[in-house]
Amino acid sequence: MVTIRDVAKLAGVSVATVSNTVNDPQRVSDELRERVLKAINTLNYAPRAAARSLRKQSSGLLGLIVADITNPFFTELVQAVEAIASQHGYSVLLCNSDEDPVREEKHLQVLRSQWVDGIILATTGEASLSRTSLLSQSRVPVVLVDRAFDGLGLDAVVLNNRLAAHQATQHLIRRGHTRIGLLSGPTSVTTGADRLAGYREALLASQLRFEPGLVREAGFREQQAYDATVELMRLPQPPTAVFAANNLMAIGMMRALSDLGLRCPDDVSVISIDDFAWANVFRPKLTTIAQPVREMGEMAVQLLTDRISGGRTGTGKTHFLESRLVIRESCAAPLDTAQPLPAQSS
Amino acid sequence: MVTIRDVAKLAGVSVATVSNTVNDPQRVSDELRERVLKAINTLNYAPRAAARSLRKQSSGLLGLIVADITNPFFTELVQAVEAIASQHGYSVLLCNSDEDPVREEKHLQVLRSQWVDGIILATTGEASLSRTSLLSQSRVPVVLVDRAFDGLGLDAVVLNNRLAAHQATQHLIRRGHTRIGLLSGPTSVTTGADRLAGYREALLASQLRFEPGLVREAGFREQQAYDATVELMRLPQPPTAVFAANNLMAIGMMRALSDLGLRCPDDVSVISIDDFAWANVFRPKLTTIAQPVREMGEMAVQLLTDRISGGRTGTGKTHFLESRLVIRESCAAPLDTAQPLPAQSS
DNA sequence: CTATATACTTGAAACGTTTAAAAATCTCCC
């Protein structure tokens, strides 16, 4: 194990000089810098982060907690955050809560004791008491992403979910649909609640009735969406179009439709929030509402580093980013002849 | 900032006792333990990882470097590694090299100075000199995953790539194909080279000629696969089936076929390595060779923690895991009437 | 009652850096 002392000895200087050449090279004379650098190289010295963090009271680590690493949205977010953080000289400690509040809290605890310099959090659920206190007590800057929290005064960067859902629903309405199903996320998280709200607004704006029977609340996962779709389609009067609140749910829905022998967009039109790399390899190519994922990541990191450096203080605000409608092939006009499915036989 | 001293003072004990109750509770009497725990709670004390690492000479961090976080294979790997590592009490420092050897090396440097306790590496390229020396010089345990290295004596857990490719190619042959294209990964990494080898072997085993003109080497990314597919299909005698060396390439291929107006599996059959959650939402559902991704992750972590604990020493070996053929809809018998595409008109 | 073993507790020395302040060296001018 080679320490700064070994380097100092080999170069014939004090440890302070070594430290200086590493951290602030122009403070040391050309000659010594030369010698020190050479010593560092021959010894293959790397400063020990733990010691440095201890002394500097900062770790150079950013914590990133995502709700589901399997979801391409979060994957892209991770990619963006990692890239930008790295540019800022930070490494990222990735945590995956798998949509489980308990795991999320555990991760939060770990990050707290790792003394990360800041946390980017895509939270999994409503503001539970323990998490809230965890967040408010620890003095490490936190910025929320994708899913917001109210009341803690944290910075957040999220999609304008209401508008996005409005956009999606409206698109369906414009194609002539009047019975539009919604595969909603859990309304306990803002992405769930706001998208539901946007859907309702769009309906109302077009003088369409909001029918609770046409919305199914499910987790943001595929299987539940599958089941919900089946239920929806077995209604006496099934919807002619369905809006899925995120990408995973869209996939569950597509699979269900396919298993039910329903054709998209012929039998039922489909739209969803979250564009993703493969949306256009599906048959039909999926019409989606795209989120500016990379921007979200960038903004989150920026906000966070601003906080860390002290350039940003006071209570945070929520930053809304705009969505974009990507029209492909999964939305068509409703079939006038649409009939309910036969009742389940098994 | 609350330190162990504050806790000690409040509880009226020495810091050593606090440390003991945290790390080895049964060493301290019930009474004191009680008092200390209460103090910890009221002060909301969390030990500082940096200080602990410094003293214990271990950080509780595992480094994980993946080649492409956007690839569902790696996503699943990350998920598995994170889960298991967390069970073992480790947090994971995620790095994404984006298939760029330079970034990979940079990450390796960072991990080295973070003094992670171990590294799981899905390397990006061949054993470059600097990376090799980086790996061999630092005394932190490394296990390779997905892509192996020879010569450094590292533990590695990889797919039996030769066999997997053999399996895929054979499946196509059994369906009656004789002109089988290959979208190969870079042969500079083992996953590229071995899959190519397996393809060749399967051909030879069935007395089919290996035609270099039918294999296109590309990165493991989508766009290059797209371009390669277009080239392949514009050959005077295009293949009637194509084997893509990984999931991303399969997607690029599907997109290309669709853009070329070719139908799968009617016009061309398709198979690929890497099963992924959505392979069966594609139309047609993709026939694939599935990797036991989670097992790979588990095994890698296990191997690593064994090394860390000293339970495993000496030069490592490569562990091969077996693949599984998942038959869906993308492979059919070749069209006897297959004709070359018309030459490019634009 | 003493000696000895046992069970807890604690003082103090690490761990490897950074950094303020002190010391040393250099520069330049009178």
Added chain:
DNA sequence: GGGAGATTTTTAAACGTTTCAAGTATATAG
């Protein structure tokens, strides 16, 4: 040659833990 000022280097004190050796109290045996 001396000294003010600027520049460079070094000394030494942190940072917050863990952990060993040493200490104290308590029980057990003789």
